[in-house]
Amino acid sequence: DAGVIQSPRHEVTEMGQEVTLRCKPISGHNSLFWYRQTMMRGLELLIYFNNNVPIDDSGMPEDRFSAKMPNASFSTLKIQPSEPRDSAVYFCASSLAPGGGLRVAKNIQYFGAGTRLSVL
């Protein structure tokens, strides 16, 4: 399995520009998470999806941030307009949550390599 794939790995942009980060979860996983890592706040959850539906977006900083999951194999995190304080590493993670007729899954989260965003 290729694991969780994020793109781009690095993004440098100017203040005010739109930024789109992309994530492909592990095939078969039904939960997807976006986290952000900064020196000041550490690793914190932004939003997570279950079966493509946003469940908890309480960590999304403000209206400039939006996330979508149009299908089970793709998610985007968009920042518009971007600001210097958005500079951080953004991680995507996926897991197989228990549900339906499945045995209880371990719900282990696997992380992508992250996107390092710099907003100048």
Added chain:
Amino acid sequence: GIQVEQSPPDLILQEGANSTLRCNFSDSVNNLQWFHQNPWGQLINLFYIPSGTKQNGRLSATTVATERYSLLYISSSQTTDSGVYFCAPRDTGRRALTFGSGTRLQVQP
């Protein structure tokens, strides 16, 4: 939400030494993961350990859920063990993990 405290915040070891990292959490959990963030920033799964003890080579972990703590043991440390170790429990009300602030480990040759 759940509060997570990791100690020590920083640790410097000589190669070959052993160490214990601690994670205290404030609420009941049904999932706890330990991660190693290497110097390139990658988050590597070490253990899924909501309770009990597991071992993987030179690393082992123990979680005592009733007392709300978890320990990560590193034996015979190597320079490649350097990086930041995160504890991330998940409380019973959420699916997402809550990360501690980490223990920054430096292993010197």
